[in-house]
Amino acid sequence: MKELLDARNVIVALVVAGLLLLPLYTSITGNIFVLTLFTRIVIFALAAASLNLIMGYGGMMSFGHAAYLGIGGYAVGILAAEGIGSGFIQWPVALAASALFALVVGALSLRTRGVYFIMITLAFAQMAYYIASGLARYGGDDGLTIYKRSTFDGLINLSSRVQFYYLCLACLFGGIYLIWRIVNSRFGMVVQGLRSNEARMQAIGFPASRYRLVCFVIAGTMCGLAGALLANNTDFVSPAVMYWTRSGDLMVMVILGGMGSLFGPMIGAIVYLLLEELLSQVTEYWALIMGPLLLLIVLFGHGGILGLLGRLRRG
């Protein structure tokens, strides 16, 4: 029981409870801004969690993960612009498109290792960015406005802030649960083993590439879902969401929260985006503080926030 009560688990439990009860708080205080802010945070937490699957558990440092936010978003946006507003069509398309992109990019990129892998995933994401910029019909650089959110035949009303928030939260927790099951399954063991020592894994008989590819595709698909959610949240999608610095943001969230931990990306996303929000209210030049802060965290904080908490418990 003592183990369960360590600092990390307590904090995670509190955060989860807080997220669940947030709409209650905002309906009492009437502070709608906080609700929309946290909807955005929850969506990015899902994206970060999907990145953590390949980075933290799989050891694949992808610098192009934001591409899936764009692909999912544009799937929703383009279909909406063409008159197809049903979420039952838009979202599966978003997932399928993301999976396909991940399949192609993964098949090509996973032939490389280390910094080459980082760069090639970055390049593919930039390609997606430029493709989106070149779509004159769908706004190009200016982006695409989505006039009506995805409809689900009356099952759920995405225009209702509270309903939408809980949908995003459900996707986040569902995603984390799925990752938990995957990571502990046979498949997850192989992927983690490949991160730990690929030569050893090959020697005992595991073909590395196919397992890594499948993991890559799962992560990309999950992020595509986040992309569809994000497009609905902002009623807008533009190439900017795929720019490489956005992929950097996602990486920061994962590393900040603690790579390879289940709830780390969620904590990381919350801290990073809240910090960004708070700092930008204090000063227009919030990056002046955020930048060196990141630097300090890298220099002194191993394993992110959850890692730090773990050490505090032991020490």
Next chain:
Amino acid sequence: MADPLLRVENLVLRFGGIVATDNVSLDVAGGELHAVIGPNGAGKTTLISQLTGQLLPHSGTIRLAGADITRVPAYRRSALGLARSFQITSLLLDFTAIDNVALAAQAHDGHSFYFWSNARKERHLRRTALAALDRVGLGHRADVLVSRLSHGEQRELELAVALATKPQLLLLDEPMAGLGSTESARMVKLLQELRREVTIVLVEHDMDAVFALADRISVMVYGRVIASGAPAAIRQNEEVRRAYLGDQHAVTRHG
């Protein structure tokens, strides 16, 4: 001999200007314990890496039970019955001992595209893993993180991992490296038991162990096999004494 289990013929591997494997030919009969010895840099580990598929030779053939495996990818050779231990301990450090062995068992238990059930709860895998651990004497350390095991225990774990894949040919690359005298003795005893069940190719520097265990010995120097035969014959061989067993190169037990 009757069809050998492992037949290596004219294997050549070059790294830039260096000939790491210089026309190596070697036969290992089923059931024997064949030791490969030689000074550091002789190309023993390079040979093992070609046998396991981590390196591909430029020319020559490797046959396992008659089948040509020269260009078969590394992961496939394990299914064909080849297992190795690494010279520099190569385990999954952030997993427990039993996790490491269970993964090896998992690799030989069908595919691993199962995404839902907890792999650690698969009883038959855990049973096989525990059995292999008990075999090498690590049963009581099953749930310890590999990074927390002593060096000797890690070497033994390497062996357990290799055994869990139920190999017909075991390639051991300096299993006694860095072991103290008690641990070495334990390893020798273990290998004495294992040799009755599986064919072993043993690369070692520990001469006492080699002469105690080997049915036949091949000596490698500068990438070539300069002598191959029964231990007694090797001991007498002039060339071998000069190159390796001579006064300057008296190699005894480590530690």
Next chain:
Amino acid sequence: MLLVVEQFLNGLQFGLLLFLLAAGLTLVFGIMDFVNLAHGSLYMMGAYFAATFVAWTGNFVIGVMLALGATLLLGIVVEFVALRHLYGRDHLDHVLATFGLILFFNDAVRLIWGPAGLALPLPAWLTVPIQIMPGVFYPSYRLAIIVVSLLVAAFLYVVVMRSRLGMLIRAGASNREMIGALGINIKLLYTLVFGLGAALAGLAGLMQAPILTVQIGMGENILILAFVIIVIGGIGSIRGAFLAAIFVGLIDTLGRAFLPDLLRQMLSSTAASTAAPALSSMLIYLLMAIVLVLRPEGLFPANRR
């Protein structure tokens, strides 16, 4: 025909500029195994310093020299204060830390110089067109860029291939521990190399300032191209960076110049005008993807570690 020659020279000039940037990056990566995303920020600072010092002193050459020195100093300070503690750590730590630096520099520039960009006007003697072939005139400033870049490339070649420092650099690229064992002051070597990289980035930034841009975020756009170049060329290889940079510069420039017309013959005018720049930008990434698929280590990888 004239257009092709002009665009070819432009491509060459762009490629050489990219080489300066990529050379600094590949040096730092090859020797210290350090992934420096903030390299683009140093490029930006070179441009901003140049615009500022030239305006202060009223003299182009002096202003540019001061800017070069300032960027060199900035690079050394950043290395000394922050980055040197990260050597030997995971590349991911480098990425995160230098990403933080990018954020910092962008906002610092915005604070000091404001959000709008700057301009760096050329002195009269550099705006004279020079006749390079009968009937073909080319801006003298662009020629100057080509000449300076080639001189720097030659200088780098001499230093890296012929001098003692260069030998250390090349040895360091293939075997880091050996350098330490030789008793060389590694810390000093690393700081010098980083400074050199910063100076190269700053030089590239200030040289392109009069003809392209001096604005926030200019570093990020071109940084990716620099990474693409060193990946194509092979990490740690200056020769590879040179060839890849020229190649990339030519493809990018020629692509942007001639692709729109090509597309206009196939698509409608509006579609072509938005698709063309997107497609030209994509060309480079396509190229990198192809190279990596065929040769995962780049075209001229430095020795394996």
